Amino acid sequence: MVSRLPLKQQREIEAIGGNVTALGSREHMSYTYDALKTYVPQMVELLIDCVRNPAFLDWEVKEQLQKVSADINGSFRDPHQLLLEAIHSTGYSGPYANDLFALESAVNCLNSTVLEEFVAEHYTASRMVLAASGVDHDKLLEYAEPLLSDLPNVSRPTEPKPIYTGGDFRRQGDSGITHFALAFELHGGWLKEKDAIILTVLQMLMGGGGSFSAGGPGKGMYSRLYLRVLNEHPQIQSFSAFNSIYNHTGLFGIQATTVRCCIRKHHGACIAIWESDFAIDAIDIAVKELIALATPGQVDKVELNRAKESTKSAILMNLESRMVVSEDIGKQILTYGERTPLGHFLKVVDEITKQDIAKTAQKLLSSPLTMASYGDGNYLNFPEALFSGSCYIVHMIYKLLVYISHFPFIYQCFICQATIQSAGGSIQSEVILVRMAL
Known part of the structure; x- marks a missing residue:
């Protein structure tokens, strides 16, 4: 969900032939793009656009929330996943006790506005790293600097202690x-x-x-x-x-x-x-x-x-x-x-x-x-x-x-x-x- 229309974004990824993923853990969110080295400029531009200019269209958010609900229901049918989440939610107090899989009631509260506020609060320069493998460092800077140089320098907040x-x-x-x-x-x-x-x-x-x-x-x-x-x-x-x-x-x-x-x-x-x-x-x-x-x-x-x-x-x-x-x-x-x-x-x-x-x-x-x-x-x-x-x-x-x-x-x-x-x-x-x- 970026500033590009979804169909245009899909067409660009298909033309490159890359593998794009987004993953979340208790401490990190990661966006990754794996493709041939010749497409590094396009890969960098698309990833940064995803992070900086997400377009949370109402219909697309609803569609994704339905998929999330299905994933959550499936995850809790796996006893091993259930126990691992229970160990965290029971053993910790504070942020580490938060489940990776939200409750149905929490998912129902999400909408475009909530997602935009989350990105604005957490996707800041001090919390962000652009990392790459198989590409020259100077070339990576050349592609990324014009797209990231105007990010405001917000101090990194203190991480909550477990x-x-x-x-x-x-x-x-x-x-x-x-x-x-x-x-x-x-x-x-x-x-x-x-x-x-x-x-x-x-x-x-x-x-x-x-x-x-x-x-x-x-x-x-x-x-x-x-x-x-x-x-x-x-x-x-x-x-x-x-x-x-x-x-x-x-x-x-x-x-x-x-x-x-x-x-x-x-x-x-x-x-x-x-x-x-x-x-x-x-x-x-x-x-x-x-x-x-x-x-x-x-x-x-x-x-x-x-x-x-x-x-x-x-x-x-x-x-x-x-x-x-x-x-x-x-x-x-x-x-x-x-x-x-x-x-x-x-x-x-x-x-x-x-x-x-x-x-x-x-x-x-x-x-x-x-x-x-x-x-x-x-x-x-x-x-x-x-x-x-x-x-x-x-x-x-x-x-x-x-x-x-x-x-x-x-x-x-x-x-x-x-x-x-x-x-x-x-x-x-x-x-x-x-x-x-x-």
């Missing part, structure tokens, strides 16, 4: 499958560069995935969660580590799916057995795996080296894409004010030790716990669960405290706010404070 509180989110379903996620905060985010890189290696070290590997035999099978969890428990359908790293904060945790019906061998035959809900046991397993990371001596050199090599491989593979490179340049300029050489990141990865892994895991476990679950759970069947949505989280925290009582480096308060969501709305319980005195 407020992490921890908490508990639950939504019940009747599918025979339970999805849950446990997460902890690592304060600092990308502004504490080494900690953020260690967190990335930590995810590679833990690994995990589904009980069936669609990527071919051996794909990721040597990660800790495959060897220690997925290979041992047929009730677990998926079990994997995840992280979300931002400028000032980061999340790390384990996301899992358990089933009540599993296949077991009995006298040489495979039979389906309907078991009691395994989710509670899977939570215990997840906690034990996280605590093992924080215990010195529990990670050996071979698996750490494998995780470091996997991290470097993933970085280099991602940077094979020109679009990823240009996006990386833009984000680094906005975060650090400069682009850090690739060799620096690879060197930091190489220098990570087993002590760094244990120390970072200890920092994670000293932060409040955030838990989200969705699906079939027996712990929601008790009447008292509807009266006070805190009974299960207390049980789970109690088990966690029993585990971590053996580790003197953990002495954090757990503040949990429990919420049960159902078709009839939500019931919010009292805030629980459990304090450890070690």
Whole structure:
């Protein structure tokens, strides 16, 4: 939606044969254009026109809002996406708690005027970076300067600091499958560069995935969660580590799916057995795996080296894409004010030790716990669960405290706010404070 008529814009893009995308995250909006180098002047002009002169036509806004509503409805049918959003909305207070997918009521409030005000407030010179890959820097300046030189120099506002509180989110379903996620905060985010890189290696070290590997035999099978969890428990359908790293904060945790019906061998035959809900046991397993990371001596050199090599491989593979490179340049300029050489990141990865892994895991476990679950759970069947949505989280925290009582480096308060969501709305319980005195 730019100053050009939509049809004219489409014709220009078709003539070039490029790939144009617009993406939004919790901290950035990005507009990217991928095409042949000979079309750089047209690409730069079109991108800048999109940012500076958007034409929010009423009919086009309505059409896009219908598509957004459909996308939102589809996203919340994905349990993994639902849990990741719930971890943020429950674990944080403030801007980081805002959902990536707006509520239907919020979407209905959008119109051309609201969008114009948003662009005027946020699309300013101090918040904007034009980054490119595969083009000479002086040439890029030559094309962009006449189009951007008249932007007013507005000072960049102070970024709001993240407020992490921890908490508990639950939504019940009747599918025979339970999805849950446990997460902890690592304060600092990308502004504490080494900690953020260690967190990335930590995810590679833990690994995990589904009980069936669609990527071919051996794909990721040597990660800790495959060897220690997925290979041992047929009730677990998926079990994997995840992280979300931002400028000032980061999340790390384990996301899992358990089933009540599993296949077991009995006298040489495979039979389906309907078991009691395994989710509670899977939570215990997840906690034990996280605590093992924080215990010195529990990670050996071979698996750490494998995780470091996997991290470097993933970085280099991602940077094979020109679009990823240009996006990386833009984000680094906005975060650090400069682009850090690739060799620096690879060197930091190489220098990570087993002590760094244990120390970072200890920092994670000293932060409040955030838990989200969705699906079939027996712990929601008790009447008292509807009266006070805190009974299960207390049980789970109690088990966690029993585990971590053996580790003197953990002495954090757990503040949990429990919420049960159902078709009839939500019931919010009292805030629980459990304090450890070690």
